[in-house]
Structures are given as structure tokens and as C-alpha cells.
Amino acid sequence: MNESPETAETLVIGIGNDFRGDDAAGLVAARALRSRSLSGRTSFEVCESNGSAFSLMDLWRGRGRVVVIDALDVGSRPGGDILILDGLQGPLPQDAFVLSTHAFGLKEAIDLSSTLSGLPKELIIVGIVGKQFAMGDPLSAELAHVVQRMVSEWPRCLEAYVPAINHVHGSKSLKENGNHA
């Protein structure tokens, strides 16, 4: 990536479900980033999504730079790891983004947008590894803390790690690299 990921043209999409535990991470991050943006400390557009493929495709079609924040379910990674993926360098991990509504989620939105020439120019995916996704559970304290730190370091946390490799095991992790220890 050649420019800072934080510009007025950047669209940040937080994906998740407030009622499914750590799946709320993307939404919580989006709300916190919106507050920062409204307070004038940053300048970019923020929206929330349940992650349905069609909605995502609508949101990012024709956009320059899009940053998606979503919870990840990767059993092999510790909860709270943050993985940065380049959405245009697919394929994404098959089963990592598992909690989007009705299984037509982020991965499918990228695949379908690619086929239909509807991808943005840049697509950065911030995956936050969660551990509990039961219906009715709140966001865990561990992930809430990680999200808070990530937002406080925004957008520096992205600049340091984009682009990355699109394999979960090979992706760069902020936590591993010390940014979110």
C-alpha cells in the first residue's frame, strides 16, 4: 500500500453481531472509530454491517480504499490476535470468517465482487481472533481490551502490517509483533 490507510476516502466497515459474543468485535471497533472520527482526531467514513455478502458488495462497490474489521474464528490462534489480510490477494482462509449471517459473508462477497468486477481498489481486512461466539454472550473482556488498543493506535497499526500474506498461519499478527502485547 502506497498511501496512509486513513484518508477521507477510506471506508471502514465493522462487521459482526452484538448478540454473539466475540463476533461483536468488528462492530465495537467501528463505533469507537466513528467516535474518533466525529471528534476530529481522524477523518474517514465508518459503517456497520451484519456481514451479509450483498450488503458488503453494495458498500464497497466503486470505492477506493476499504478497511473491513471482522471477528475471526481460528482455533489455532490465541484469542485477541489481530491478523491483517489483503482482500485483493485472495483466497481468504476458507473457514475463518465464519460468523457472518447465513454463510454468505465476507469471503463470498469478495469472490462474487471479483467475478462481477465490483471490488474496491484496495481492500484491507483486519481479523480479530475471537474465542467464544455463543448466542446471547457479550463481547469478552479480552477482546474488548484488544479492540480498544487497536482503535487507540489507529491507523498506525495498519500501516505497519499491510499488505500481508493471506494464510491465517502466515499472516502478520499485531500481537505477535508487539503492537498489542
Add this chain to the structure above:
Amino acid sequence: MSDSKTKTIKVSYLARVEGEGALHVRMRKGKVEDVQLKIFEPPRFFEAFLRGRNALEAPDITARICGICPVAYQMSAVHAVEHALGVTVTEPLRDLRRLLYCGEWIESHTLHVYMLHAPDFLGFEDAMGMAKSHPKEVQMGLAIKKAGNSIVSVVGGREVHPINVKVGGFHRAPRPGEVRTLLEPLQRALAMAVDTVRWVAGFSFPDFDREPEFVALRHPTEYPMCDGRVVSSEGIDIDAVQFDDQFAEIHVPYTNALHSVVKGRGSYLTGPLARFNLNRSLLATTARSLADEFLLEIIVKSPFKSIIIRSIEIVHALEEAIRIIEKYRESPAPSVPFTLHAGAGAAVTEAPRGLLYHRYRLSEDGTILDAKIIPPTSQNQKSIEDDLRDLLPSRAALPKGELTHLCEQAIRNHDPCISCATHFLRLEIHDVEPSDGTVMP
């Protein structure tokens, strides 16, 4: 498969989406010995969540049960609470609710037709594969769904989990100017939806008919959505408050979802096929004309043709939405006044995939003492098993892959939630050692 062998078709459980499902079919000597459709639906938890909450919260709490059908849950909840409180919502607010429901039908049906069901008929693994060969059709689906999203966004307050519905009406009635912005996209979507009907009517359909007891709402003058009596092809004709007298939920050991049955008879089917067969004459003009052109049979018995009916219902919902918008006038107040008091109420509305029953009992201050929710998924579960039981014997010799795919397709005929879950399950077919010792290759 030879008659001497036993075959087990197993579609493994995967906890990923609302309406999680698994399938287990056991066949011996060409006969189906056992069919178990396992569903793990969340509404049971929600019934517990609701106890002790104020009745005014029920529409927004229950809307979270389903990411695809939040309006259906809001509509059934709000009507049931209003019934308990003796509240009547009249025009133009009633029409506004119907408009909102149209938006959800359009969204949900379009997702199912294009993303879940059409790939089955065209031989693709999924919608992504289909999009490579049929980009024009998929773009059409996206545009139709977007028109539905816009309705939900304008009337419901936002696209996902709308928040504008309240007991007594709406928090805010949209301005006529806002509603009119929907008109042009909806008119474009209507033309595309008509093309969709023509497209799916040209698919090849497996030769399979079954005539379950069809159960749907019936309204004297409208294709049913928000209200009406519960009727069936076997003569049921009841008000929503009599639902528990006519239908029973039974526990089956292998699934968390209770099976719904007609008392004294057994399984029944709700959803597009039932709705259409019981209300065909009430479709809007273009939708009815398309039905007459492509569905010549008086009663549609092929569950595989539900894709045609869903497409016709998209046309109907678009026509109905346009009709409502063209005559829309803003209500003097966004809701009617009421007071909380003790009472009990029930309502049934037509979610895109079938009847959705809510019943509440309230205390003097409006606290929910007891709640009951029966989603269409659990109502259709037993009928879906019956479909598989009747479908498979004549196709027992099919290769394992084809047979498994046919099972999935048969499930997808009825319910998008289950369809999603099974579509993405890791499929496993275990050929178990039969009684004669032969092991399937």
C-alpha cells in the same frame, strides 16, 4: 446401490449460522429406514430472554432471532402484543407495515432464489460458480435485493435489524418524499423480477410430487402477510388465538427444535408453496398472470417448483410495494395511543419461509410473564423429512454424491435458514456395513 446394502447419508453439523442443521438418512434395501433433520434453532433461548422484559421490547428483541427475517419477528411480536393490549393499527400505518414486510420478502426470496436455489438447478457448487457463467442474472438478483433493502432501510430505519417498528405503529413515519424515492428502483426491480420468473421457470425439475397438508394465512382481499385466519388444505380455519388448540409441538430426541404437527393428523407444510396454493387468486395482477403462464396445475405439488413460486412472490411483493407507495400519505401520528395492562395475545404472520406464531401473556405493568414463538423452520421440519422419505426410494441407485446433493436440494426447497447451513456443511457420506457383511465401495 444394490438392495442388499445399507447406505447412510450424513450431512454433518456445523455451528455457524442461525438455523443450524444436520441431516442423517439411513437406507436399507432401497427403502428409507430413518430420516432425521436436526435443527438447532435459537428461539427457545429468546422465549426465556423475553420473560421479565417489558412487552414493548418484544419486537426489537425477537428481531434478533434471524438476520434474514427480522421484520417477520417484529411483525409477529408487535401484532401479538397489540392483540394482548387491544390495540388496533389502522391505515395508513397498517399499509406501512405491509410495505416493510414487502421489503423483507423481496430481500429474503431474492437471496434464496439466486444464491441458494438456482445453483442447484444449473449444476453449480455455489452462487460464486454460477456468477462466472451467469453474471447478468446474478447482477439482476443483486439489484432486486437492493430494492428490497431500500424499503427496509427507509421504513424500518436501517437495512439490518430495523428499529422503527413499535407497539401501536412506528417510532417515526417516513415522509412521503422519502417513500417516493423508492418508487423508481422498485419499478426497475419489478421488470427484472418478471425476467427472473421466466428464467427459473425454464429450469429442469425432478419428477417428484407430494401433497402435504398446506397451512397458510388467508385474508379476504389480500395475499397474506401481516394478518388473516390460519387455514389449511384439510379444512383448518382458525384465528391466531386458537393456534395452540389446533397445532402441537412435540419433542424429538435428535433435534433441539420441536416438531410442529396438526393435532390428530401429523406433519404439515407452511411457506411459499402453501401460501400460493391457498391464496393464488389474491396475487397482484402481474404475479397472477405469470402464475397462470408457468404453473398450470391447480395445486402445485412439486416442492422443487417452490423456486418459481418464490420468484412469483417477489413480483407480487414489488407490485404491492409500488401500490402502497403510490397512494402513501403520512399518518397524522406515527403510532396510536395505548396503555399497558394485563392480558394475553397471539399473532401469526407470513414470514418469507412460512408461518411465524408469537404468543405473549402480560402482567398489569406490561411485563412479559410467558412467551411462545414457533418459527416456520420447526413447523416445516417434519414435512421436509417426509419429502426425503418419499423422494429417495426411487433414486436409491444414484451415486452417493448425486444422492447427497438431491437431499440438500430437497431441503433447500423449503427453508433458506436450513439451506444456508447445509449448503456450507462439510458433507460426509458413510456407507456402513450392512447386515449381510457387504461394505459399500
